């Protein structure tokens with residue numbers, strides 16, 4: 620009968636008691652890093668930081684939100700008021716003078732408003748320029764052609780349409796026409812009341828497109 624060699628490692632295993640197993644595990648565990656002692660501060664600090672932000676935000680809104688009432692503070696309202704003031708500041712006479720001399724009316728009627736003798740009638744001292752607005756607005760909207768007497772002199776030529784009408788190359792808005800006519804009616808010693816954009820728009824929508832007028836047609840309009 621052979622006795623088993625006590626060199627066999629399985630013998631140790633077989634003889635292991637609970638205590639020896641625990642002691643063995645303790646040894647192995649002891650080599651692993653133990654985090655229980657080093658607890659991390661960062662998450663806790665972040666928690667306080669964000670709690671601080673939320674508290675600040677809530678306090679700020681409570682203090683400055685005006686209960687989200689649109690009547691308390693409307694920043695757009697301020698802008699609206701400012702642009703309105705700028706729009707009011709545009710003087711139609713100043714705008715009209717710019718339009719007149721910007722290679723438009725002045726190329727024919729001259730910056731002096733005197734026209735060219737025998738070819739282009741004058742606007743300065745003209746009964747047409749200072750005459751009924753129903754006529755002068757039509758002249759600039761749709762143009763003018765054929766014989767006409769201006770300041771006692773005869774002319775027979777053609778003026779282009781300036782309005783947004785069929786056959787008009789300039790496409791000026793009703794506002795521009797009102798401004799240029801208001802300038803013409805008070806420049807160079809002329810004295811006639813201003814012409815409003817509303818009046819130009821009224822005639823524009825009433826007449827629509829029209830071929831250039833003749834002096835005779837216009838004289839039929841009171």
Ligand code: HEC
Nearest residue numbers: 723724727740741745747748763764765774775776777778
């Ligand atoms: C291409 C040249 C030309 C341009 C540009 C021109 N006109 Fe005229 N205008 C004439 C001619 C020519 C007549 C006369 C037409 C005719 O003989 O029937 C006239 C006539 C007039 C009349 C009526 C007659 C008078 O002398 O009072 C007025 C008002 C007038 N133009 C205003 C203007 C205004 C305002 C502008 C600019 C928006 C303008 N014209 C641009 C050539 C021009």
